Amino acid sequence: MTFAPCVVGVDFGTLSGRALVVRVSDGAELGVAEHPYRHAVLDQQLPDGTRLPPDWALQVPSDYLDVLRHAVPEALDRAGVRPEQVIGIGTDFTACTVLPTLADGTPLCDLPEFVARPHAYVKLWRHHAAQDQADRINALAAERQEAWLGRYGGRISSEWEFAKALQLLEEDPEIYRRTERWVEAADWIVWQLCGTYVRNACTAGYKGQYQDGAYPSRDYLAALNPDFAGFVTDKLDQPIGELGAQAGKLTAEAAAWTGLREGITVCVGNVDAHVTAPAAAAVEPGEMVAIMGTSTCHVMSSDRRGAVSGMCGVVDGGILPGLWGYEAGQSGVGDIFAWFIRTGLPAEYAQRAEALGQSPHEYLTDLAARQKVGEHGLVALDWHSGNRSVLVDHDLSGVLVGQTLSTRPEDIYRALLEATAFGTRTIIDAFEAASVPVRELIIAGGLTKNALLMQIYADVTRRPLGVIASAQGPALGAAMHAAVAAGAYPDIRAAAHAMGKVHRAVHLPDPERAAAYDRLYAEYQLLHDYFGRGTNDVMHRLRRIRAEATA
Ligand SMILES: Nc1ncnc2c1ncn2[C@@H]1O[C@H](COP(=O)(O)OP(=O)(O)O)[C@@H](O)[C@H]1O
Numbered sequence: 001m002t003f004a005p006c007v008v009g010v011d012f013g014t015l016s017g018r019a020l021v022v023r024v025s026d027g028a029e030l031g032v033a034e035h036p037y038r039h040a041v042l043d044q045q046l047p048d049g050t051r052l053p054p055d056w057a058l059q060v061p062s063d064y065l066d067v068l069r070h071a072v073p074e075a076l077d078r079a080g081v082r083p084e085q086v087i088g089i090g091t092d093f094t095a096c097t098v099l100p101t102l103a104d105g106t107p108l109c110d111l112p113e114f115v116a117r118p119h120a121y122v123k124l125w126r127h128h129a130a131q132d133q134a135d136r137i138n139a140l141a142a143e144r145q146e147a148w149l150g151r152y153g154g155r156i157s158s159e160w161e162f163a164k165a166l167q168l169l170e171e172d173p174e175i176y177r178r179t180e181r182w183v184e185a186a187d188w189i190v191w192q193l194c195g196t197y198v199r200n201a202c203t204a205g206y207k208g209q210y211q212d213g214a215y216p217s218r219d220y221l222a223a224l225n226p227d228f229a230g231f232v233t234d235k236l237d238q239p240i241g242e243l244g245a246q247a248g249k250l251t252a253e254a255a256a257w258t259g260l261r262e263g264i265t266v267c268v269g270n271v272d273a274h275v276t277a278p279a280a281a282a283v284e285p286g287e288m289v290a291i292m293g294t295s296t297c298h299v300m301s302s303d304r305r306g307a308v309s310g311m312c313g314v315v316d317g318g319i320l321p322g323l324w325g326y327e328a329g330q331s332g333v334g335d336i337f338a339w340f341i342r343t344g345l346p347a348e349y350a351q352r353a354e355a356l357g358q359s360p361h362e363y364l365t366d367l368a369a370r371q372k373v374g375e376h377g378l379v380a381l382d383w384h385s386g387n388r389s390v391l392v393d394h395d396l397s398g399v400l401v402g403q404t405l406s407t408r409p410e411d412i413y414r415a416l417l418e419a420t421a422f423g424t425r426t427i428i429d430a431f432e433a434a435s436v437p438v439r440e441l442i443i444a445g446g447l448t449k450n451a452l453l454m455q456i457y458a459d460v461t462r463r464p465l466g467v468i469a470s471a472q473g474p475a476l477g478a479a480m481h482a483a484v485a486a487g488a489y490p491d492i493r494a495a496a497h498a499m500g501k502v503h504r505a506v507h508l509p510d511p512e513r514a515a516a517y518d519r520l521y522a523e524y525q526l527l528h529d530y531f532g533r534g535t536n537d538v539m540h541r542l543r544r545i546r547a548e549a550t551a
Pocket residue numbers: 013014015292293294295333334335336337338361362365445446447449450
């Protein structure tokens with residue numbers, strides 16, 4: 001039992017939300033609770049059975065409110081913390097996860113007439129069906145030499161706000177017309193908590209192409225599609241809230257959901273990856289944090305503004321005030337390992353894992369750990385969920401080269417682990433090539449529990465890996481921002497010094513293994529450029545064939 005002031009951080013992930021109660025003075029984590037989303041990810045059909053095309057990924061906004069109703073009170077209860085002790089609540093969300101609403105924030109999918117309309121739902125970050133729109137956005141921006149394009153490594157992703165909105169306009173104009181606000185879920189949840197719609201500076205910058213106080217121009221949008229000309233003014237623009245600022249006060253309704261006191265500080269929304277940097281005490285230039293879970297986000301602040309090819313974006317103060325905040329990422333990481341277990345694990349392996357009391361991941365990892373580098377004779381491309389950085393193309397797909405009749409499941413599993421490490425090395429190389437130094441690599445997220453994976457990353461990147469000293473990095477980061485918003489710290493750096501947690505240099509590279517990986521990485525690079533840079537466009541052709549076959 002503690003009587004000290006506390007804050008609550010709520011992390012809205014891909015499949016669940018997690019609430020964490022944190023002591024303000026030292027970041028001690030007093031209680032945590034998780035609540036899975038009832039509808040998880042809609043990628044096959046809507047709740048009423050309406051089928052979805054390939055590459056769609058939707059969510060149901062009421063599932064987010066259930067997290068507030070269940071996880072927050074449960075975390076408070078587990079922490080033994082009384083509501084009077086809690087001075088603020090902060091949230092972080094996946095992004096770009098975005099929904100169409102009425103002017104009062106009502107999601108269009110909550111209107112009875114739209115329950116069977118896919119475009120009325122939340123488009124999750126990994127909704128990858130707007131690649132055509134992203135391609136046109138990029139081509140036109142390049143042709144017109146739009147200044148903002150360079151801030152996004154030369155290409156914006158189909159995952160971002162404009163691509164998803166243009167897809168909505170072109171595929172369901174009626175829903176587009178009824179959309180009064182196009183809202184990041186990160187801001188929608190804050191809106192539900194405090195009754196005020198404030199657009200957070202992080203998603204506006206990284207996912208909404210808001211740079212130097214402006215969005216892409218009306219002129220440019222009209223050239224994309226005349227009906228898109230008013231998108232920014234009519235549906236997107238909203239006062240921007242700085243990270244760690246107060247968005248408003250907890251409403252009576254939200255107090256009843258959460259068990260917190262009405263009137264406490266509600267922090268401006270933020271993104272899961274970006275809040276994790278201060279949670280891992282990474283507040284100096286060049287400290288890159290890779291948040292490894294379903295996907296990986298690489299976030300780093302720097303005093304230099306560089307043109308990093310294929311990055312997600314560079315935003316002034318996008319992570320920490322006063323520094324350029326960079327984001328890059330891999331759309332599929334844990335998701336790829338999960339896919340293999342779902343589709344490629346023989347029954348006898350599943351039985352053996354169960355008999356040993358291990359998860360399939362743990363069992364395959366143990367088997368894979370017995371191998372020498374290169375022993376499986378395989379190399380893979382980690383593009384099963386497309387490529388976010390550095391190619392920015394979600395129509396790319398996975399590859400496995402070197403299979404024989406002796407290839408075993410653990411060989412493939414290891415090759416997939418390695419492929420994601422090669423993807424991260426490709427990203428780090430792009431930063432260094434743009435003279436934006438990566439001084440240190442710190443890993444956060446659910447995959448830190450896989451020691452083999454961590455060692456592969458240390459060997460492949462030839463860097464000592466630090467590891468965040470919290471199992472709840474995003475929720476901790478959200479709570480720290482709430483502490484700043486409530487006035488407990490002057491800024492997020494001060495909060496990071498007191499509340500952030502990291503173990504430095506936990507996994508060290510082994511020179512021999514690193515040298516062996518250099519050879520495999522060279523093969524990865526060859527395949528990467530062959531399939532990803534246009535030498536062989538087979539992946540795009542296969543998508544077209546699939547689209548025709550399923551039309
Ligand atoms: N031991 C493991 N080794 C490798 N991957 C794992 C392991 N356990 C779970 N995963 C994968 O980790 C991912 C979940 O990561 P987590 O950080 O918990 O979620 P999120 O990214 O949604 O916050 C899933 O894709 C799952 O397949």
